[in-house]
Amino acid sequence: MIRLQITLGLVLILAASTVVLIIGVRDIATDHLTRVQDEQHARSVEVGADLFYINCSRCHGEDGKGTAGLCPPLNDRTFFESRLKDIGYAGTLRAYxxxxISSGRPVSTRPQLYAGQMPTWSNVYGGPLRPDQIDNLTDFILNWQATAMSGAQPAKPEPEKAASPEDLGKQVFQRAACIACHAIGNNGGAVGPNLTKVADDAQKFIADPNYKGQAKTPQDFIRESIMNPNAFVVPGFQPNIMPQNFGQTLKPNEIDGLVAYLSTLK
Ligand code: HEC
Ligand code: HEC
Incomplete structure (x- = not known):
């Protein structure tokens, strides 16, 4: 009888410890698994952050707040909460x-808000990144969900300063490629006269007996040279080389700017 009880007791102890052991091992195993998964996720977010900085930040901003007029914010509560509904996407946010990212956005879905175009990223569609890198980027973006604020203010591009006529003229001189034919200082082409002292030169040309134009002042002479280059051909240079249609292709304020800019050069 006693022996039976002892045996029974032993069996019970054994059974109990087996159960404890099994539960313990299972817990340790799950703990371990979640830890490994957490570590893998953290690593993926880190890799995604680097990829984002290199490939995406120039449009979506380093902090994911977007660029006004060009690219939408991603680090933004509205994006996480209502974007899928707004476009009627039935899948998960991760899939979206x-x-x-994989296929890109050759055509913006909101051109009036974000006029940019997003290139294709996945090499499956001819882009530069591997699918595992797209996964890293996805992890990185979804990681913003916990902290994203609503109404992220996209960085505004520098507001265009109201340029002075001289500044505008300086810009137009570059933009209209005057600089390709005319040097200022040592900078620019030599097809046309160097314009560093154009105001002084203009004074002389007006006094030249061969001058048949209308200008009375250096400013008028410069304006005339732009609108009607053949009114006076600078000695040593060819007529009909300078485009004859700046009067049509440039706006009146751009021509005013060029005159202001060129006549203040010394
Ligand atoms: C040349 C600018 C540009 C670059 C670079 C760029 N994107 Fe975009 N991205 C856009 C534009 C434009 C949209 C589309 C906006 C729309 O459809 O309204 C967009 C949309 C997105 C969207 C969907 C947002 C939404 O609200 O539906 C995600 C996600 C995204 N980009 C991630 C990325 C990632 C990740 C990278 C880098 C691998 C990247 N983008 C690089 C311009 C860019
Ligand atoms: C393809 C070459 C070319 C381009 C581009 C060009 N020019 Fe000229 N430009 C000339 C030549 C050649 C002359 C001299 C012949 C003449 O007087 O018509 C000249 C003459 C001038 C003169 C008179 C120079 C002087 O010494 O009195 C002015 C002022 C002038 N250009 C301004 C401009 C401006 C401003 C632009 C841009 C909006 C421009 N040019 C673009 C070739 C060019």
């Missing part, structure tokens, strides 16, 4: 983010 992954697929938009």
């Amino acid at each position: 983010v992954n697929s938009v």
